[in-house]
Amino acid sequence: MKIFDKYILKSFVQPFLATFFVVLFVLVMQSLWLAFDEIAGKGIDIFFILKFLGYLALILTPTALPIGILLSSIMALGNLAENYEFAAIKSAGISLNRVIRPLVILTILLSGLNFIFLNNIYPWATLKQKNLYLNMKKKKPALALVPGAFNTEIPSFNIKFDEKYGEEENLLKKVQIADLTSSQGKVKIITAEKGEISTEEGSKYMTLTLQNGNYYEEHVNRSMSSNDRKKMPASAAKFDTYTINIDISAFNDDKDLDKEDIKQHHGMLSIHQLDSISKVEKEDFDKYIEERANNLYLMTKAKKLYKYPDSLVDQNLKPEILDNFNTSNKSIIVRDATTNINRSIDRIKNQKQKFKDRRKRLNLYDYEYNYRISFSLACLVLFFIGAPLGSIIRKGGFGLPMIMAITIFVIYFFISQFGKNLSEESAISSTLGSWISTIILLPFGILLTRRATKGMGIFNIDSLLENIKKFFNRFKTIKLK
DSSP states (O other): OOHHHHHHHHHHHHHHHHHHHHHHHHHHHHHHHHHHHHHTTSOOOHHHHHHHHHHHHHHHHHHHHHHHHHHHHHHHHHHHHHTTHHHHHHHTTOOHHHHHHHHHHHHHHHHHHHHHIIIIIHHHHHHHHHHHHHHHHTSSHHHHOOTTSOBOOSTTEEEEOSEEESTTSOEEEEEEEEEOTTSSSSOEEEEEEEEEEEOOTTOSEEEEEEEEEEEEEEOOOTTSOHHHHHHSOEEEEEEEEEEEEEEOGGGGOGGGGGOOOOOOOGGGSOHHHHHHHHHHHHHHHHHHHHHHHHHHHHHTTGGGOOOOOGGGSOTTSOSSGGGGSOHHHHHHHHHHHHHHHHHHHHHHHHHHHHHHHHHHHHHHHHHHHHHHHHHHHHHHHHHHHHHHHHHHHTOOSSSHHHHHHHHHHHHHHHHHHHHHHHHHTTSSOHHHHHHHHHHHHHHHHHHHHHHHHTTOOSSOHHHHHHHHHHHHHHHHHHHHO
């Protein structure tokens, strides 16, 4: 390797390492801040917190890598131009293409490394991080209770409430509890205007104190017949204060933090697994659509709708079908037809969300498969934007290059998320959605590289002003005439 290539690589690698770790630290702290409220104050050992941060760092490394390449390419080429080293290089007859050649090779290697990381380490870290995060949230289930929905995290209880408030968020409004400890279903229902959750340090019980409520319980048994169940009495009572002690000892075992209950998330799979599962899911989805279509065909009795040959048509029948019946039969026919149509519409509406969820899951598998490849190549695309941009603006350091790098990557990320949302909803194909950000930014990289190679700026201000003057002079000429 020539001394010149070593110097160029050194001028790139030093800012790259610095910016990469700075960006990675910022991304990890941002993710930790978002998850802080749900894992803080739960008595979790520092070892598991460090594991959580380690998994986060591995997950965010593929994101930090292209940002580091973009920022360091702007800084490296900007420093060379700002210190007039570019002028000396050009005077020696060395072109920009020759200057960035070793950097291009290094960036290709980094893109390959990013792909290997995304295909092997990223899925494993996502599997570990998501399961650990879920188990940490369950460590103290009282803090994981969500208002407005039935919470099933606590065994043998379904808890719903409208609002959680107070300094420790342990006060509840409009509480409804289904006690399932008898394993007989929802035979015991408790409602209350207010509730308070309290747990002593180290205790295996969570105390739920309810105020101003009602208690209802059906005295039934699974072995009873349906008629016997209807004859059984039920208990109902009102109370001012009612206390429930819930065993939460299962949530205090640190061994449960390493459990892996979620394994089929699209981010936890390698490219080979995504492709295999996607093919199986598509076959099941096609069968599901075919079954729904056949059910609709049979339900609407469409097989009975066929055309008679002209020779068999009764000439006495009127063209309008309803005109062949009296008023009473017309009413019956219209009513039955309306009922069947409304039933079909309701059934389709009920199945619509299930259909969308299955289609969205398929789209996510396909999107993730293509995104792993496109995001790896994004390192190369962003380099071809950053390197010529640095030589054009002729500014090094962390100031302007940092602003420009963040702006460019935010645009890339915004377009990428936009493509993901569109592909999830099947507005565009998953392949296009995963590649759209790279496709849009690639022409800008080519344009900037060409202009930097020719020694031109981003745009020629003098030429722009000259065109504006010509435009206004044209109107002056018209007035004089």
